[in-house]
Amino acid sequence: MKLRFAMSTAAVLPLALGLAACGSGEPEATGYKPSMPTATPVVTTTAAPQKVAPAVHLNRVTFVPAMNTALTKQKSWRIAGTMTAGGATMMTIDGIQTAKPLAMSVTMSGAAFDGKTAKVVLVKGTGYASIPGATPAGKYITFEAGDSAELDQLLEGGDPTKIFKSFGGALKGVKFVRTETVGGQKLDRYDITVNTAKALAAQGKKVPAGVPATLTYSLWMDKSHLVRKISFDLAGVAMVITMSDYNKPVTITAPPASKIVR
Template sequence: MKWNIRRTAAAVIVLPVVLGAAACGKTDTPAPATGQTATQSSSAATSDASTSGQPYKDKASFVAAMKAAGKNVTSAHVTMDMDAAGQKVAISGDTKLDAADPAMKMSMDMGSSTKLEMILVDKKIFMKGMPGLAAGKWAVIDSSSTMGKQLAESLNQADPTKMYDQFGAAVTDVKYVGEDTVEGDKAFKYDLTLDTKAMQAQMPAGDKTKLPDTIQYTAWLDEKDQLRKVTFDLMGVKANMTMGKYGEPVDIKAPAAADTVKAPL
């Protein structure tokens, strides 16, 4: 159980950050419209023309669109369902997208009465519901431990200006599939190919998981070019993640000191 909690807890943080990276990038220039060159896009930007609300047919315009859409995003709500070889995990939480002071609050239901809550704030990691932990208490993860280093590195990767560049480098191919809806909103569906070698730097230190050369994702952008849904099926792990409530207020605070104890790892 301890191994599953460590690996899954890391996935809770890494996946939303990696998959949602482009939703919180920074840019001063909107994405090129389908068929536009970078020069044409720059001219359109000067005239304040908007290219959102349409499908993108290549990697450059797709990635640039997400980057432009997220330049002012301050928060997002994330839900994710994972099925790892029969072990079902349900995740829900809020993320504060701030390069200087990122924060996350997540709840995770792993079934079999295993329910975890996690808070990442002020570069500290707190977890409630771990086996061996008194009810109602939050474990403070030692930043020098293996898990602490993994989670702390993942939190550091929440810097949107860094994560966008990494995500952009990993995407090697974008195929537009067609129009769809996500939670009742119009969306555009895409098949993405990501280079796992380019993703290695985004993974927690010490993670030696053997991955194929490329990973296939399906992603949905809404009419504002915001990333709203991502799915993948990889090495026995199926995941379905949705993102929304962009820019809505989030309240993420560290637990009271009296409610914290050293993590039983």
């Protein structure tokens, strides 16, 4: 099975407010001079309505740098996702990842695994996979990058940073759509278009037959430039991913030796 994730980021820069004031006036003289001192004229000042400068959104030039800058500040995060095809749920994903040290633990379940659960763990450069039909229940095999294309795909599917790195020369367009409330948060939605061949080439892959020349992803970001949600639809397969719990402490460990079969 091949899983493809794409991430990006955007944000709204702080708003600038401008204020203006009106002048004041005094009553006209009537020509009558009373014996009592005249009252001091009252001067009033009325503030003009506040003017809000238009929000500044990321574009094709600023998009990737902002995305990468935000990510480098994160030590860990959680991902959750759902893959559907023909209106039916094919797979659900739940996982955690740390950047320093690089480690991840991803659980996948659903029809794609005949209703069972698969798990992939990466710790200190070594991968551990428990795949229904390929390993005994609850047991793991070990592997390293390059050992198996299928296992590499599983690892990459749970690691959005690999896709981030491929965006540099592949990004063709960035469009701000609108600000939406997602999960109680105000997020900015962007539609981004990438050159499929360039994005895959940056990941060391070739373009599979039938894949369009460009792909468009919808991404929702907070104002710190962190991706909170992403979705795309390719050849009838739809994917929705959320990212949360940035910088919360997590612990990822390798399976015990008693559960490793090779």
